[in-house]
Amino acid sequence: MTIDVAARSSVGARLADLEISRAWLVDPASGREGPGELVVEDGVLVAVTWLEGAEADGIDASGVVVAPGFIDLHAHLREPGNEDAETVATGLAAAAHGGFTTVCAMPNTTPALDEPSVLARVREAAAASGSPVKLLAYGAVSAGRAGEQLAALGELADAGVVGFSDDGAPVRSATLFRNALAYAGMLGLPIVDHPEDPTLTEGAEANDGLIATVLGLRGWPAAAETGSVARDLAILDDVLRDVPGARLHLTHLSTAASLDLVRGAKAAGLPVTCDVTPHHLALTEEWLAGARRWSWEALGDDGAARDPWRDGVIAAVPFDPAVRVNPPLRSAVDAGACLAALADGTADAIATDHAPHTEVDKAVEFGQAASGISGIETAIGVILAAVDASRLPLARAIEALTTGPARVLGERSPGGPQPRGLVEGQPADLVVFDRSAMWRVTAGALASKGKNSPLLGRDLAARVLLTVAGGRIAYEAPDA
């Protein structure tokens, strides 16, 4: 494989000339993957050649892979209001480092993105950053994310938001949630719900299972998510009578039971989609106790979670605040269910829930630490670990990062509901990563201001070599 970039250029510059020969191309838009080559001229993908026969000899999926740029349905960029944790500029740089060319920002900023002027401010920051990564945004469901009155949904829709979410402060009132689904449906936009029954999670710290019991942490029951998903689906079914265009997207599902509910709802024809995160499919509650193995290594042959103490795998200091996240890391069984849901299409997308935090908010007692993992740069490495372990086909993983989220976004996806893919004649929008190259996750290696990754110090595969967004360079590895 060779990558030949005509002239080294800086982030944001139009990609003048690029030739990638003898790589493994994955194009979910056409459903095709295999050995191939591509050429970019003046930012436009001018040639995609699929190699056959002898020309393809020696090229397989274990080396350099080229795929359409990834779309992240769920990221926190913290601007405005918490620029110490992240800014739009650092968040977009982190996205590019992770291979993402489109990022959907959550509206839980300060002030909340509940009316168009905040959106304008975020867009100005994106333009000023010079990053070619496409910034999309959700508007808040309720004014000030307070869960009482609807936010300016119509004005936000006119201004271009891609959906509505009160992520992090789940809409508590079922009536308000019902009205939001109907109103957003009228506008042709989805409600993106973070399903959590807050009456079951007050003060909760860790998944309500063996690890929480042993460590003395306040349990966060799976039922808090499952019950909320059941409520949301029942309300969606109800709203559809009057508003056939109503759509529901459930984000960061983390339990086997809630994924089963979505599986059933999809089979019944409800317009519901969902995503899972890299950390909920690969990490488990035993990381709180200091274990550091992947979820599939923590699953016994009998289908039950293994005991980290019996296995003698406590390798790190317990109670690491970096693994405090909402929803909490679940059992190996739940993580396996997230992988299974991706494989069978129940989960439409992988979203990172990138949640950067400052050291001040994270380097504190576990139960007082802010929830969230800085994950947009490690996502592809974590997902490829699952692929390497044969827990997920490569093509399906790429689909869940590209066409899957594009369908969730529908008409407001950058390329429409069908993303560009590796299509000749379009501006290049792609990521090049090397599955055989390891990189070490360190604070210095992360472009995000949020260094709150439980993977710090770990080597991940699938190093991103080049990210091109809309024909412009978004990220280029220093030595690629």
Add this chain to the structure above:
Amino acid sequence: MVTDPGLAAEEIAAGGVAEDQHPSLGGDNPAPAGRWGHRHLLDVDVLSAEELDLVMRTAEGMAEVLARPIPKVPALRGWGLTNLFYEASTRTRVSFEVAAKNLSADVVNVTASASSVTKGESLVDTIRTIEALGARILVIRHAVSGALYLAAQTFGGSVVNAGDGWHAHPTQALLDLYTMRSRLGGSVAGRKIVILGDVLHSRVARSNLWSLTAAGADVWVCGPATLLRGFEAWAAAGVGGSRRFTVTSDVGAALRDADVVMALRIQRERMASGLLPSLREYGARFGLTRERLDAAKPGALVMHPGPMNEGVEIAPDVAAGSQSVITDQVANGVAVRMAVLYLLAGARE
């Protein structure tokens, strides 16, 4: 977990380290009883049966010191020890203070209200300050489970857990084990030990589950279903992945032929959070009364980590009765904490 191979106390005893830099082990000091390799004591989960035995034997030596006319040895002379308590405590703090003073350490007590955290001084800042003021051993009680691990990562000396949230109270578990061993002929192996009450919120119960199962006891935990949440699953998995215990809400079955009954404190906030109907109902169904105790073995030991709600989880006549070893627990706490501080200091040098 956070451990440091360090040096065994006996290696120090063999000489080679200047007297002013280590616990001077000659003269009035008891002889060290074996190898100890832990820099901190954050939980008993990392202690093997042999290490538990070492603490017990070292504590026996300390009990002999306490029996002397002047119960004081120079082992920790020149060592600064700070008690940092984020939660109210009388017996544990005083016990550590007495233990440290008996070893000739210089003791500073800091009572930090939990609200100072919200005022902006972080635990990490507080610990750095205390270290800069010369402490080499830090004894901490904190309301948040696991806070001690953060402390141990920050502090350059040794950290001793005096109770963290619902997670662990290792010196309580050690003094409980010491008390049981001394009353049961030197071993708890095969003995039926019942922990009765609010197990869910109890760091004492969790630490005792680790140490008592490691020592081979037949451990039962008993209480209302709302206060046993998650423990059936732990019992099925086993402590440390293998050591089984029994969980039940049937007080009669739990107490039948028991060798030891340890009642746990019930806090009033359990009613406000809807876990129990009333203290009165708790006492009627789960309180350790004379009648219930009669189902246990004759002479079964009655224990309580304190402070007690007499008439709720334990009847006054039982608490003060001939089978009660509750005051022994308090006295033994000093010897056990002396042993822990002594072993930690030895490993540090």
